[in-house]
Amino acid sequence: MLDLLSGFIIELRNAGLPVSLTENLDAMHAISHIPLEDREAFKYALGATLVKNNAHWRSFETVFEVYFSLRGPEYSITDGDGEGSIDDLLQQMQEAQMKGEGNGGAGGMDSLTPEELMNILMNALMNGDQALMRALARQAVQRFAGMEPGRPVGGTYYLYRTLRNLDLDGMLDKLMEASKKEVGGELTKLEERLEKDEYNDRIEKFKQEVEAEIRRRLVADRGAEAMAKTLRKPLPEDVEFMHASRDEMQNLKKSLQPLTRKLAARLARKRRHGRKGPLDFRSTVRHSLAYGGVPAEPKFKYPRPAKPELIVIADISGSVAAFARFTLMLVYAISGQFSKVRSFVFIDGIDEVTEYFKKTEDISEAIHRINTEADVIWVDGHSDYGHAFEVFWDKYGKEINPKSTVLLLGDARNNYHASQAWVIKEIRQKARHVYWLNPEPRSYWNTGDSIVGEYGTHTDGVYECRNLRQLEAFVEKLA
Amino acid sequence: MDNRFESVQSVRDGLKDVNYLADDGIAGVVFLADRLGKPILVEGPAGTGKTQLAKSVAEMIGAKLIRLQCYEGLDESKALYEWNYKKQLLRIQADRNSDAWSDIHDDIFGSEFLLTRPLLEAITSKEPVVLLIDEVDRVEVETEALLLEILSEYQVSIPELGTITATQIPLVFLTSNNTRELSEALKRRCLFLHVDYPQMDREKEIVLTKVPGVTEMLADQIARIVRSIRQIDLKKAPSVSETIDWARTLVLLGIGTINAEQAKETLHVLLKYQSDIAKAAKELSDD
Ligand SMILES: Nc1ncnc2c1ncn2[C@@H]1O[C@H](COP(=O)(O)OP(=O)(O)OP(=O)(O)O)[C@@H](O)[C@H]1O
Ligand SMILES: [Mg+2]
Numbered sequence: 001m002l003d004l005l006s007g008f009i010i011e012l013r014n015a016g017l018p019v020s021l022t023e024n025l026d027a028m029h030a031i032s033h034i035p036l037e038d039r040e041a042f043k044y045a046l047g048a049t050l051v052k053n054n055a056h057w058r059s060f061e062t063v064f065e066v067y068f069s070l071r072g073p074e075y076s077i078t079d080g081d082g083e084g085s086i087d088d089l090l091q092q093m094q095e096a097q098m099k100g101e102g103n104g105g106a107g108g109m110d111s112l113t114p115e116e117l118m119n120i121l122m123n124a125l126m127n128g129d130q131a132l133m134r135a136l137a138r139q140a141v142q143r144f145a146g147m148e149p150g151r152p153v154g155g156t157y158y159l160y161r162t163l164r165n166l167d168l169d170g171m172l173d174k175l176m177e178a179s180k181k182e183v184g185g186e187l188t189k190l191e192e193r194l195e196k197d198e199y200n201d202r203i204e205k206f207k208q209e210v211e212a213e214i215r216r217r218l219v220a221d222r223g224a225e226a227m228a229k230t231l232r233k234p235l236p237e238d239v240e241f242m243h244a245s246r247d248e249m250q251n252l253k254k255s256l257q258p259l260t261r262k263l264a265a266r267l268a269r270k271r272r273h274g275r276k277g278p279l280d281f282r283s284t285v286r287h288s289l290a291y292g293g294v295p296a297e298p299k300f301k302y303p304r305p306a307k308p309e310l311i312v313i314a315d316i317s318g319s320v321a322a323f324a325r326f327t328l329m330l331v332y333a334i335s336g337q338f339s340k341v342r343s344f345v346f347i348d349g350i351d352e353v354t355e356y357f358k359k360t361e362d363i364s365e366a367i368h369r370i371n372t373e374a375d376v377i378w379v380d381g382h383s384d385y386g387h388a389f390e391v392f393w394d395k396y397g398k399e400i401n402p403k404s405t406v407l408l409l410g411d412a413r414n415n416y417h418a419s420q421a422w423v424i425k426e427i428r429q430k431a432r433h434v435y436w437l438n439p440e441p442r443s444y445w446n447t448g449d450s451i452v453g454e455y456g457t458h459t460d461g462v463y464e465c466r467n468l469r470q471l472e473a474f475v476e477k478l479a
Numbered sequence: 480m481d482n483r484f485e486s487v488q489s490v491r492d493g494l495k496d497v498n499y500l501a502d503d504g505i506a507g508v509v510f511l512a513d514r515l516g517k518p519i520l521v522e523g524p525a526g527t528g529k530t531q532l533a534k535s536v537a538e539m540i541g542a543k544l545i546r547l548q549c550y551e552g553l554d555e556s557k558a559l560y561e562w563n564y565k566k567q568l569l570r571i572q573a574d575r576n577s578d579a580w581s582d583i584h585d586d587i588f589g590s591e592f593l594l595t596r597p598l599l600e601a602i603t604s605k606e607p608v609v610l611l612i613d614e615v616d617r618v619e620v621e622t623e624a625l626l627l628e629i630l631s632e633y634q635v636s637i638p639e640l641g642t643i644t645a646t647q648i649p650l651v652f653l654t655s656n657n658t659r660e661l662s663e664a665l666k667r668r669c670l671f672l673h674v675d676y677p678q679m680d681r682e683k684e685i686v687l688t689k690v691p692g693v694t695e696m697l698a699d700q701i702a703r704i705v706r707s708i709r710q711i712d713l714k715k716a717p718s719v720s721e722t723i724d725w726a727r728t729l730v731l732l733g734i735g736t737i738n739a740e741q742a743k744e745t746l747h748v749l750l751k752y753q754s755d756i757a758k759a760a761k762e763l764s765d766d
Binding site: 018021022023026029030033034038040041044045047050051052054056116188189190193194197198201258261262264265266269360361362364 | 508510517616632656657663670703706707713737738742754763
């Protein structure tokens, strides 16, 4: 058990979770109070002691599933002593698997025809029968995944093969049909939506059972360590904007809300209490009256620096678009921290989009309008920073003033057009600050057609913003 | 010291008896907090029952709830203890000519001049105590340091008096709305519990226990609709307390089953932003 746990903790650290020695010890204490066969309680005991940031929970769960997927009531593993290792678990699993073939709810499932199997699955989903769903998930993987020991194929491949044979989309339609039949007529749109939500939820749970089964088998085949390594993903705050998958981008969006609340509170606090000012003599004397004239409570003046005015100019072409969108969302979510925010987007033409954000409280909608309506193509739709900057200067240059902070977003890959870097120089002379945020790794800067260095010399700093962690650090510095 | 709880299940059951519906995670962490003698840091979206958890645990074990409400600017004198300056000054003035200074000094730093604040009260209390340090993310990072001693050693050091150690280890809950990163030192000392929006079944149970007059069917429908609404991309998703408010409203209006029209008309109880209401209404409506 101890071996298993320390392997588990090493993997958590590999996955980027900051687990301290104290926490490691706490985890060991914690599980000594939990009956080992209670897998859920076991998981929460480890979670409560090892994961102190909710954004890390998913990573924790993945590692947990890999290391402890062979434990649990379904295999009734009850080794009480400290000797249990992965090998033992493996063996126990195989035995349990053999016993499992011919007993209980899964009994005789092997001999079912595919149609019968689908019917049972439909029934299980209709009734939300968890135990039966689990048994069916196992049966499905065994039948359809075609898993062979030692084959160097990822879990997603097996998942795909299994699900393809189950046609769960068709299943949803059939379930909805059955629901309609049950009430004997049409459902209202609201009823339909609620019914669909429920079935989707159950189907999702079933999919998770399938995934869990595949993972269990892969772990049995390859060992936990190797499995964990293939599944390792960056923590949300370390996901690169430029290479984020749809799924990762979704997750990033989810982390945006708590993050902005945090940032807004921190910025407000910082402005209020940034520095302690000089002694406030009047206030101190006033308060000293309560103590018989003794200045027992010295009072200080707090300087209140003005909120900056923000101007964002963002390249929204191809590979940097996700970064631009995300940064704009972040900026607008904390726009209360600035006296004014104006935003401009460009590819080779430039367009002001401030109005989109004024018209609605819904930031996603404004972003959607940027994608569909903003007029950013001038000639060919390939980034032309130089032209965009020139047009910006002509049209809006005079509106930049000493209260403005200007943010330039992009990789400065200018397709070998003229840089027109003089615009940035002019802007800087009029503005309070000019910063450039680049989503590319620093090592790529100024290679190929990147001319971020040329622009950068005219700014107060170029910052690498590949992920949320870096972006957050920058924004905090900004306000 | 004796354990307060037999098992995770007994925590769950006990909380249910005082009308708090816990899931396995919540019950499990409360159970462990007692076994390990560690505080719980409870974090999660607004209105998901973080504060209520501490109150309900106190009720369950028949302990007194001592609450320290945190705010920006909270300091030692409000959290831990304070010397009663006024009384001290009066004492000094009264004896200006007679006593020697050292006598006065010993005297004015006696417990008679000590004002006990929640943290000190919690560890000196003779009766069982649940200490709730609410919204700890509102104090400045530096102020957190005040809490560290009490959270790990269950003691308070007062320079003039020495160290006061707890007679009993209280159950301690800290809640946070995560408006700032808490210090590593604080997090290390605590068990971490993220309380999220409840699963549908649990939310239904909460509605059933908290809202008099609600039928099983209505509660079920409410929980389903709320789950559905939480899946929409909103500025602020409905919290448990908003679900409860909505259920109360529907009961007051005498509604037995909700149709789309009624849902739309009462959405403002559930959602706070105009744009969210409009979005949800569109999703739920019949046309
Ligand atoms: N699991 C639960 N069982 C019973 N009631 C609950 C539960 N969760 C929440 N509630 C009810 O929801 C309401 C809000 O709870 P509470 O004030 O504790 O939220 P909170 O998480 O502390 O919110 P905030 O972050 O705004 O302080 C209370 O009326 C509480 O009784
Ligand atoms: Mg609260």
